[in-house]
Amino acid sequence: MNExxxxxxxxxxxxxxxxxxxxxxxxxxxxxxxxQGPSTMNGQQWSILLVKDQAKKDKxxxxxxxxxxxxxxxxxxxxxxxxSKIARKMEEKGIPFENVKxxxxxxxxxxxxxxxxAGAMAAAESLGYGIVPIGAVRREPYEMIELLKLPKYVxxxxxxxxxxxxxxxxxxxxxxxxxxxxxxxxxxPSDEVIATYDQAIKEYLAIRSxxxxxxxxxxxxxxxxxxxxxxxxxxxxxxxxxxxxx
Numbered sequence: 001m002n003e004x005x006x007x008x009x010x011x012x013x014x015x016x017x018x019x020x021x022x023x024x025x026x027x028x029x030x031x032x033x034x035x036q037g038p039s040t041m042n043g044q045q046w047s048i049l050l051v052k053d054q055a056k057k058d059k060x061x062x063x064x065x066x067x068x069x070x071x072x073x074x075x076x077x078x079x080x081x082x083x084s085k086i087a088r089k090m091e092e093k094g095i096p097f098e099n100v101k102x103x104x105x106x107x108x109x110x111x112x113x114x115x116x117x118a119g120a121m122a123a124a125e126s127l128g129y130g131i132v133p134i135g136a137v138r139r140e141p142y143e144m145i146e147l148l149k150l151p152k153y154v155x156x157x158x159x160x161x162x163x164x165x166x167x168x169x170x171x172x173x174x175x176x177x178x179x180x181x182x183x184x185x186x187x188x189p190s191d192e193v194i195a196t197y198d199q200a201i202k203e204y205l206a207i208r209s210x211x212x213x214x215x216x217x218x219x220x221x222x223x224x225x226x227x228x229x230x231x232x233x234x235x236x237x238x239x240x241x242x243x244x245x246x
Contacts, residue, residue: 003126004122004126010125011121011125011171012169012172013131013132013172014131014132014163016072016165016166017069017073017074017161017163017164017165018163018164018166019072019074019163019164020163020164022075022162022163022164026124026127026129027075030120030124030127030162031048031120033120033122033123034048034120035116037116037118039115039116040108040111040112043112044085045081045108045112046079046080046081046109046116046157047080047082048078048079048080048116048120049148050076051075051076052076054071056147057070057071057073060076060078060147063136063139064136064137064139064140064159065136065139067134067136069132069161070159070161072163073162073163074162075162076134076159076162077120077159077160077162078137078158078159079113079116079117079156079160080113080150080154080155080156081110081113081155081157082153082154083105083109083153083154083241084151084153084154087100087153087241097153097241100241100242101243101245102244103244106242109155109157110157113158114158117133117158117160120160121133124160124162128164129162129163129165130162130165131160132160132161133158133159133160134158134159134160135158135159137156137157137158138156138232138233139230141155141156141232141233141237144156145236145239152241153240153241153242154240155240170207172201173197173200173201175189175193175197176197179197194218197217198216198218199216201216201217201220202216
C-alpha cells in the first residue's frame with residue numbers, strides 16, 4: 001500500500017489542537033492541492049476564504065452552534081461555492097446567467113467544493129496536520145454571509161479546521177465495503193450489515209464519551225434527519241442569486 005492510500009485510509013476528524021501554527025508554505029501547498037483538482041467544465045466554481053483572525057474564528061464558532069474547535073484551530077478555511085468569477089465575465093459580454101436559476105448549478109458548485117475539500121484534506125493530513133469538516137457554516141447563513149462579506153453568486157458550503165493534533169483521537173468505524181458498493185445495479189445493504197455497524201458505532205461512542213452518549217448510527221441519523229436541521233439555507237441561497245426555477 002502506498003503512502004497516498006495510507007493517508008486517505010487513516011483519516012480521523014481531529015477536534016483538539018496544540019495551538020501550533022500551520023506553516024505558511026504548508027498552507028499554500030494544501031490550498032494548491034485543492035486548486036489542482038478537477039472541476040465541472042474546468043469552471044472552478046469554488047474558492048477558499050482563510051480565517052486567521054481570532055475574533056472572527058470565535059464568531060464563526062458561535063454561529064456554528066458553539067463548536068469550540070473552530071476557535072482553537074490554527075486556521076479555519078471556508079470553502080465557497082463561487083460563480084462570481086464567471087458571472088462577472090458574462091455580464092461584461094452581455095450574456096444572461098440563466099444556469100444559476102437551476103438546481104444543477106447548486107449541485108455543480110457543491111460537487112466542485114467537495115472535490116477541492118478532499119484534495120486539501122489529503123494534503124493537510126499528509127503533512128501531519130489534523131482536520132475536521134464543519135457543515136454548520138450553513139447553520140446561520142445570513143450572518144455568515146454578512147460576516148465574510150460574500151457577494152452575489154458566492155455561498156458558504158463547508159468549513160475546515162486545520163491544526164496540529166493534541167492527544168490521540170480514535171478512528172471512527174465506517175460502514176463496510178459491501179454496504180457502500182454495488183456492481184451493475186443498485187443493491188441495498190442487508191439489515192444484518194446495518195445492525196452490525198450500529199453496534200460498532202455504539203461501542204465506539206461508549207469509549208469516546210465514557211458511556212455518556214451511545215446512540216447507534218441509525219438512531220442518531222434518524223433523529224437528525226427527522227427535521228430540516230439548517231432551515232435557512234434555501235432562503236439564503238436565493239439571496240445570493242441561486243434559485244431552483246429550472
